Each structure stands twice: as C-alpha cells, then as structure tokens.
Amino acid sequence: MTPWIKSQTSDRYLAPIRQQIIDRIPDQSHVWEVGCGTGALLLEAAPKLKLGIGWDADPSLIHFANCRRQKMGIGHIAFETHRVHGTSTPPYPMDLAIACLFFHVMPIDAAVEILEQMAMISSRVIIMGFCQPSTQKQARLNWLDQRFTGHYLHFEAYQEAGALAGIIEMARLNIEDHWHTHDESLVCYELSS
Numbered sequence: 001m002t003p004w005i006k007s008q009t010s011d012r013y014l015a016p017i018r019q020q021i022i023d024r025i026p027d028q029s030h031v032w033e034v035g036c037g038t039g040a041l042l043l044e045a046a047p048k049l050k051l052g053i054g055w056d057a058d059p060s061l062i063h064f065a066n067c068r069r070q071k072m073g074i075g076h077i078a079f080e081t082h083r084v085h086g087t088s089t090p091p092y093p094m095d096l097a098i099a100c101l102f103f104h105v106m107p108i109d110a111a112v113e114i115l116e117q118m119a120m121i122s123s124r125v126i127i128m129g130f131c132q133p134s135t136q137k138q139a140r141l142n143w144l145d146q147r148f149t150g151h152y153l154h155f156e157a158y159q160e161a162g163a164l165a166g167i168i169e170m171a172r173l174n175i176e177d178h179w180h181t182h183d184e185s186l187v188c189y190e191l192s193s
C-alpha cells in the first residue's frame, strides 16, 4: 500500500481511535511515537505537543510524513527513519511514548523489548492494537485482514501469545487504564512501569 493510499484508507478509518489517544495527551507534552507510519497521529496532536518524535522503519512513510509536516508548517515534530529495536530510544526522557498497530508486525521478543524500552524512557505509555478475538466472526475478520500481509507469521505468534495483553504481561508493565474503540478488534492501553 502506498503512503497516499494508506492516508486515504486505514488512516481515515483509524481517525476516531487516534482522537481517543490525542484526548489523553496533556498539553505541552514531549511525545515519542514508534512505528508512526504516515505521521497522522503526531500531526493531528501537534497543537498539544511541545515536541514530537516519530520513528518508522519505512523511509517512504517517513518521507510522506515529512512532506505533510512541511505543508502544515509544523516545526516542533521530527519524523525519522529508524528501525526500532530493544535499545534504540531518543536520547532524552519523554512524557509519553505511543505505539499503534505496531507489536503484531514483529517477533514477540522484539515487541516485548521495545515495549520495555518505551516504558524506560517515558513515565506514560499508550499502545493500541489487536486484542484477542472474542467471537469466531471477529477471529475470521482478523484472519482476512492479516493473512495476506508480509507479517502474518508474526501476527499468528502474537495471537498465540495473548495479543496486546500478552505482550504487556511479558514486559511486566502495569495497566493504568484501557478502553475499547469503534472496532471491536482494536483496544488501547495506558501503561506504567
């Protein structure tokens, strides 16, 4: 999917979920987003941020995010191409670290390491992703959504590990809050270490 198609399809579908997250960002925050994709969340949150850093492994998404940022005249957000791993973080503490639809695209041990790292650099962490399906219908829809992606094997392992709740447990973080979204497959958690 090209960055432009993503911005017109999944980004639009996810807009209400991003708003739920943005509502929880305190004014003047320093926010780090891993796997920021087209940058939609940080760009929409821009008026509330003192500083935003978005990292993604895909240079075409980062290029798209930076073009949008420039068009919007935003100077306090930086998008950078980074393949995040267990020891890569910004060099200073952040108020909030965010990851959306991120942990099911990689091996479980990498997901747990990155989540631990997010909690180390930031007192608050908000993550959004697939929960375990509660109905057969939901399980089939998730399968259809993920089966033909390049990361399907990671998604399968993620589901077997208990999905987002399983990753949180493995990273030994505390759940401060969680909330549902307009998509019954997607859930958000606020965490602390």
Ligand SMILES: C[S@@+](CC[C@H](N)C(=O)[O-])C[C@H]1O[C@@H](n2cnc3c(N)ncnc32)[C@H](O)[C@@H]1O
Residues within 6 Å of the ligand: 010, 011, 014, 034, 035, 036, 037, 038, 055, 056, 057, 058, 061, 082, 083, 084, 085, 099, 100, 101, 102, 105, 106
């Ligand atoms: C399913 S997309 C979600 C994008 C965006 N957060 C959203 O909600 O639309 C997962 C993103 O994670 C990025 N990604 C995967 N592994 C990564 C890594 N190790 N470091 C940084 N980004 C990564 C991909 O390039 C992709 O943009």
